Amino acid sequence: MTIFIPAAGQLKRGELWKKRNQTNVKIKKFMEKTIRRHAKIACAVVVGMLINHGQLGQAGWSGAMNGTGYGWASVNVTSSFGVFGTANTPNMTGPSASMDPTTGYAANAFLPYGSSSFTVARIKGSPGYVWKANTADSNGDSTDNPELESRVNIVPADCALLTIESSLSSSNGHSGTITVDAVGTGGTAIWLRGFEFHGQGAPGGIDDLKTNGAVKWDILLVGPFDLTRSNCNAIIIPFTVETDFTNLFFLADGVAKSSNPLTISCPSNVVFECTGSPLAYPPLQTSGGCGNVAVTYSPPANLLPNGVPTLVTATATDSVGNTNSCTFTATRQGLAFNGFYPPINGTDGTCPAPLRTINKGSIIPVKFDVTCNGLPYGLGTPTLTIQQYSSPQQGCNPVGIPFTGDFQYSASVWHINWDTSGVNFPKNTVYKLIATLQDGTTREVFVKLK
Incomplete structure (x- = not known):
């Protein structure tokens, strides 16, 4: 809705007050209509434009999508070997799996060498601004989003976990509200932004969108937080666009950083006596991780050949899928x-x-x-x-x-x-x-x- 207020010199005094009163009535009706629209979502928290500036952070996933589901989405990973790269998750479904790569985003890429195969970071999008994403601390792997890193300082926490789910709550083609359920522990952050693209055709990528787009909302939250419809604290984002939903892009970024990565320590050598009793490796020391930690061995002790020093891989896996491994030599003495x-x-x-x-x-x-x-x-x-x-x-x-x-x-x-x-x-x-x-x-x- 556009409200035009003429300059005082353009109207007579009585006409000026009349126009001002008419304008105030229009504004009041517009606000009442907006409030009624928001009230349809019980107990929700309404958030307008919020711009915060911070220091350092790392993203677990990133995405940009318009109302029809067109856009980009990825999980950006830095491996424990210091190899940088971007990769989306194997279980990402349409339309995210088919989104074209652009600067800072990639589709169908491999995880960098040294990164955990259980990297817990997923994002997928659907038409109607439906984002579903989650990320957890992943065995020391971090993620790359320099723009977010320049804005917020994430203090690592044990078992950091972040999930969001969004949907278009109401709209009339040019204005509406987006509802976001977001839950984050300590060590997490979410960054939600909206851009209306004013360039020619479709944006060529994230950089083009930011350069030739107008900011509609900018919300940055640092965990812990629990903002959902179930507890009457969902994030409500009202918006108005000059064109239509094909030009309004919803950007979402997520971070999870752990202060307690999963570790495992192996002995240098294990020797079993000459016996046919069921063999068992000595308990290995693990630390960190989330929840229960299980340790598996390859090969199992009972499958060790007699008299042959064998390299054994011990793998620790926590309750959210983080893994870490170490190796040692085991020898089963033969008679x-x-x-x-x-x-x-x-x-x-x-x-x-x-x-x-x-x-x-x-x-x-x-x-x-x-x-x-x-x-x-x-x-x-x-x-x-x-x-x-x-x-x-x-x-x-x-x-x-x-x-x-x-x-x-x-x-x-x-x-x-x-x-x-x-x-x-x-x-x-x-x-x-x-x-x-x-x-x-x-x-x-x-x-x-x-």
């Missing part, structure tokens, strides 16, 4: 096995060609010793499994397990007696003896009874 004692005297063989042939009915002592780091190892309990095989003419296939038992330890030797006299051990048959050692490995030998 040294020197073969079965006589009369078996060795290992291996095959079903068609067994290592030894022994008389049926004899009692065969099955003996061996193992060492760990060169010393006799008598802990744990190795077991013996005897597996019967069919004849070579019938394919040399396993047909049963007639015996299992535990070895006994005496004088640094593990031993068990195999009594072949029973009906469970027919002659002219091949058997595979399987010794399962304390570290879970097996040693095998094929023997034939004649």
Whole structure:
């Protein structure tokens, strides 16, 4: 609405007061209409133009969009390796995913090397000035918005978290209100701006919009704050444009900075004894992060190969998806096995060609010793499994397990007696003896009874 007040010299005295009274009535009606429009949103806080100036800050996401959904949106990331770059999030949906890149903004770019793959910063937009965005402190990753950094100082806080959601509450084509729900902890800030573009055609980018646009609103808030419709404190932005919604752009920037990034510390080396017990890495020290922190290992301890130093990656993940990793070397000591004692005297063989042939009915002592780091190892309990095989003419296939038992330890030797006299051990048959050692490995030998 445009109100014209003529100069005093253009009217007679009575006409001047008459015109002034008419003008006051128009202003009063306009304000009443505006108040009624705002009152449709219960308990909301009305914010006009607010311009603050500060010192330092960093943005988690940035976007600019007109009423039809045309614009730009991105998440700008600085990695822990100091590599700068811009990237939008993989889960960004239309129209943001198709927004063209411009200065300071990028679409469909990769996160810089060294940045957390769980960087928690997302923004998407839809027609009608609908922004949905959130950001949280992300494992030391920061974000790049020099313009915002020059305006506000964000004091880092634990578990910084920021979310906004906006919508067009009412409009008549040239004026209306935008409602914004915004929740931010300490360590956060939001910057909401409106520009009406007066250049030719569509703006060529953010810089073109700012150079050839008029500021309609400028709101800068530093957390903590809780401004939502649910608590009657939503941000209400009234606006009027000279042209239409295609030229009015809503800019949104968000920041989250943490004072307590997630860290994890690894030992330099872990050595497991020669054992078959379930293995577990020693607890690692973590600090910072948000909520519960879980640590995973690759490879798991039970999958470590025997006797081979292995590089292990430990990854800590907190409740909002921040991650950090460290590495260490783990070695699972393997038992040294020197073969079965006589009369078996060795290992291996095959079903068609067994290592030894022994008389049926004899009692065969099955003996061996193992060492760990060169010393006799008598802990744990190795077991013996005897597996019967069919004849070579019938394919040399396993047909049963007639015996299992535990070895006994005496004088640094593990031993068990195999009594072949029973009906469970027919002659002219091949058997595979399987010794399962304390570290879970097996040693095998094929023997034939004649």
